[in-house]
Amino acid sequence: EIVLTQSPATLSLSPGERATLSCRASQSISYYLAWYQQRPGQAPRLLIYDASIRATGVPARFSGSGSGTDFTLTISSLEPEDFAVYYCQQRSNWPHLTFGPGTKVDI
Amino acid sequence: QVQLVESGGGVVQPGRSLRLSCAASGFTFTNYGMRWVRQAPGKGLEWVAVIRFDGSNQYYADSVKGRFTISRDNSKNMVFLQMNSLKAEDTAVYFCAREGVVLDYWGQGSQVTVSS
Numbered sequence: 001e002i003v004l005t006q007s008p009a010t011l012s013l014s015p016g017e018r019a020t021l022s023c024r025a026s027q028s029i030s031y032y033l034a035w036y037q038q039r040p041g042q043a044p045r046l047l048i049y050d051a052s053i054r055a056t057g058v059p060a061r062f063s064g065s066g067s068g069t070d071f072t073l074t075i076s077s078l079e080p081e082d083f084a085v086y087y088c089q090q091r092s093n094w095p096h097l098t099f100g101p102g103t104k105v106d107i
Numbered sequence: 108q109v110q111l112v113e114s115g116g117g118v119v120q121p122g123r124s125l126r127l128s129c130a131a132s133g134f135t136f137t138n139y140g141m142r143w144v145r146q147a148p149g150k151g152l153e154w155v156a157v158i159r160f161d162g163s164n165q166y167y168a169d170s171v172k173g174r175f176t177i178s179r180d181n182s183k184n185m186v187f188l189q190m191n192s193l194k195a196e197d198t199a200v201y202f203c204a205r206e207g208v209v210l211d212y213w214g215q216g217s218q219v220t221v222s223s
Contacts, residue, residue, distance in 0.1 A: 045213070046210065097154045
């Protein structure tokens with residue numbers, strides 16, 4: 001099983017600041033990594049797939065990078081609605097998708 | 108617009124069964140695989156089962172293999188999750204999700220609570 005670890009577990013920032021979230025895979029997953037945002041009481045929302053491609057309707061302040069085992073999600077300037085939990089997910093080992101444990105971005 | 112609406116959740120005793128449904132609309136259902144993902148209270152996301160666009164193959168997480176069955180009715184744009192021999196650790200919100208390259212649309216989830 002491919003294990004994903006995310007750091008930090010919690011990121012405490014203010015609106016307008018830059019957020020940098022990390023996801024590391026236990027083995028190379030090429031570029032097969034996605035990022036999701038989950039607000040309390042809501043379903044996950046796809047932000048980024050294949051490491052760096054923004055999903056439809058996702059604001060440009062969200063960007064993804066990385067390949068192999070190390071990946072980063074960057075939010076260039078936090079808006080109030082961005083305070084949420086962010087999960088990474090790999091599809092290299094389809095159908096056995098795995099998710100990271102999440103990073104909570106709070107105020 | 109794409110919509111996925113789950114139903115069928117509830118409170119059930121250990122060892123009993125429950126069937127979840129997911130109604131899809133707003134897209135060509137037969138072009139997509141469909142996946143169930145669950146989230147235990149206060150926990151992260153765990154995939155449960157996936158079915159190919161034509162229903163030809165189904166895959167399961169080890170934690171549910173032999174107890175859960177995923178199916179779909181392409182004539183009704185529906186996907187189902189039959190859950191048998193439920194355990195306390197199956198307590199979670201169950202999401203259905205459309206799977207193209209990735210899980211690009213999700214339903215709002217259906218709560219399943221397994222408790223005596």
